[in-house]
Amino acid sequence: MTTSIDVESVARALADPAGLERLRRRHREEARADLDRIHPTWLVRALQDESPAVRSVVAAHGPEGLGRALPSAGGLPAPDRPPHPEVLTWVLSLWAERLVGGSDRDDHPPVIAALTRTSPREAYRLWRGVGLVKSALAREGGGPGWVEERLGKPSPETRVWAARDAAAVARSGVTGIRGAALLGLVTAFRLLPACEPFVMRWALQRLPYPIVRQARGVAPQSSRPSPAVLRLEGLILKTAWDRVDREGRILTPHPAPAARSDDER
Structure with missing residues (x-):
């Protein structure tokens, strides 16, 4: 996932060890969204362009409550077989890439x-x-x-x-x-x-x-x-x-x- 960290931030952080650590932390947190803190409607939106098969897999194996939200957003086909374990791992790792993480530890406006x-x-x-x-x-x-x-x-x-x-x-x-x-x-x-x-x-x-x-x-x-x-x-x-x-x-x-x-x- 692309993050908001830019070249100028990197240059400033390299001159300050504490700043570099903050930069690393922000990168980690922006790149991995905390799904428990995101409203389910954003999870549905993140899946809107995925195939019915991907939506079905995420509904069945993804965050709790998403399976209830997705049918109301257009219905899902019933899977005819269990997903391959490797495919399941990839789907569950990538489907939320449009979502954004963050940190309450920063001094936000x-x-x-x-x-x-x-x-x-x-x-x-x-x-x-x-x-x-x-x-x-x-x-x-x-x-x-x-x-x-x-x-x-x-x-x-x-x-x-x-x-x-x-x-x-x-x-x-x-x-x-x-x-x-x-x-x-x-x-x-x-x-x-x-x-x-x-x-x-x-x-x-x-x-x-x-x-x-x-x-x-x-x-x-x-x-x-x-x-x-x-x-x-x-x-x-x-x-x-x-x-x-x-x-x-x-x-x-x-x-x-x-x-x-x-x-x-």
């Missing part, structure tokens, strides 16, 4: 921590909270008092910007608390491009693939946001995270800013 260090229920609460904060910024009369206390009164430009995101979610047809969570994920998709590509893919695998596809379709398809927009989105994420944490609805606090390691400078 808050958006990555939000996706990888929370349970599914906590993640839903957090992204819904992010959506509620952005909705408050979009409203003419303002939202809950605690939002204005943290972020101040939004400028007309900020209100128009936030309302544009809220309108995009409304056009998707998702409403209510699910709409708020989808609006929160728009913030995630603004912050994620600033992260390393493989780290971003690793984090997104924690969410159901249909939700990722839906959020990607709603998020603005543009170049990387300006530093000012990224700062505002980061503040929105932190405001919602602190609120959910204060209410006791998430176990992981917002991560404090960390110094960048030598191989990330």
